[in-house]
Amino acid sequence: MTATAAKRVQTMDTATMVIATMRKHGISALPRNYELVYEVLNSSNAALTREFDAIGGRPTQEQLDVIGKKYFSHHHRSGVVEVAHHRISGELEGMLRLLKQEQSSLESYSRLLGETYSRISVKSASSADILAGVINVLSSATGDTMEKGKAVVSHMVERAREMEQVKLELDEYKRIANTDTLTRLSNRRAFDETLSGIYNDKRHAMYHALIVADIDHFKKFNDTYGHPVGDRVLGVVAAVMKSTLRKDIFIARTGGEEFAVVLQGTSLDITSEIAERVRRSIESTPLKNQKSGLDYGPITMSLGICMATDAATPEELYNKADMALYAAKKSGRNRVEIYKPELDTDLEKNWTLYKK
Structure with missing residues (x-):
């Protein structure tokens, strides 16, 4: 550079x-x-x-x-998933082999029954000899088949448990991979997936909205008081957002000092009210050093809103919500702005105005 x-x-x-x-x-x-x-x-x-x-x-x-x-x-953490895929494939192949062996065993048993029936049908042999032979053969064959069946069931149960363990490991991996370590909110990877899911069904997209939020003058906290205070600011914002919003609402830290909220089953009016509630809650939360009593100053956030119906793709939805966010920055920060079509041209021409 x-x-x-x-x-x-x-x-x-x-x-x-x-x-x-x-x-x-x-x-x-x-x-x-x-x-x-x-x-x-x-x-x-x-x-x-x-x-x-x-x-x-x-x-x-x-x-x-x-x-x-x-x-x-x-x-790009594909390694864990690839290993899990390999393990599951191995278990399924093992199950398939066992089932084929069981099929072969049952086919053999079926043939034996057919042969036994043929022997019973032979009129030249005495009834006693026939019954003795049939009982001996069927007893032995049935016992072998049952033992093999038990072994197959045991192996199948063992492999099913192994696959359940793989599933648990994958679930834990996904939880860790989708969580921001500092704020314990969903991270950018999870946000990417959630945002993409909005347009999986075009009919339901109209009920979704995206709010992107950015901490105002965040760099000043780091420069003035150090990164530990900056980290604390991020933690406070995350905690306030979680306490302000319902538990079923998706909240993510998407990078640096930026956060995102994905709403479903909402309208523009409701979304605006939610964004404003978050803004007020952040603004009214004090940030002080508990030991020294030092007041680090107010935390404020600028927020941008875009309804899913105003965009055709996840990328466009994110981009337009971002435009609304920077319109809020341009208008003085600590405010909520809604995406409007005129912002497209305005941001392209005037992005140099968004200076500290």
Whole structure:
């Protein structure tokens, strides 16, 4: 990155610079892309910056994901799933072999019954000899078949338990992989999945809404009081959001100081009321040092809203909610803005106005 670009990052709202960079390079507004560009602009990882610059001015999503897989493996954790898939495939193959063996055993037993019936039908043999032979053969064959059946059942139960254990491990992996370690909210990966799910059924999309929220002047907390206080700010915001919203509402920390709320079964009026309630709750929550009594100042958030009916894809929904968020920033912060079509042109022309 050039010295001029670095200086712009220092003087401009970082999140705004990320959005502007993504627009300039034609990068889709996916959460994982946001984190990649954010780290390129703000981290000291020279190797990451060099690789990003090397892919050129209009990178493909495949090129971005190659870099993301290398530096942000939490978005590309396929290894655990692949191992689990291999284990389950092995167990299923084992079950199939057992069932085939059982089928073969039953077919043999069926043939034996047929042969025995034929022997019973032979009129030349005495009844006593026939019955003695039949009882001996059937007793032995039935005992073997039952023992083999018990063994098959035992193996099947054992393999079923193994697959249940794999399922539990996958569930735990998914829980950990989808949780932000600092705030204990859902993370960007979970948000990506939830956002994509909105448009799985176009008929239900009209009942969904997205709220994106950004802590105002978050960098000042870190610069003035240090990162531990910044982390505490994130924790306080997460706790307030969880206590303010219903437990069934999806809340995520999508990166840095940005959060997102996905609502379903809602309207624009209800969504606006919910966003405003969150804003007021954050604003009224004090942030003080419990030992020294030092007041770190108020925490405020700017929020942007977009209804799912105003977008055709998850990416577009996120992008438009983001436009509303930065309209809130431009209007003075600590407020809620709703996406309007005119924001598309306004943000493209005036993003340089969103400075601290």
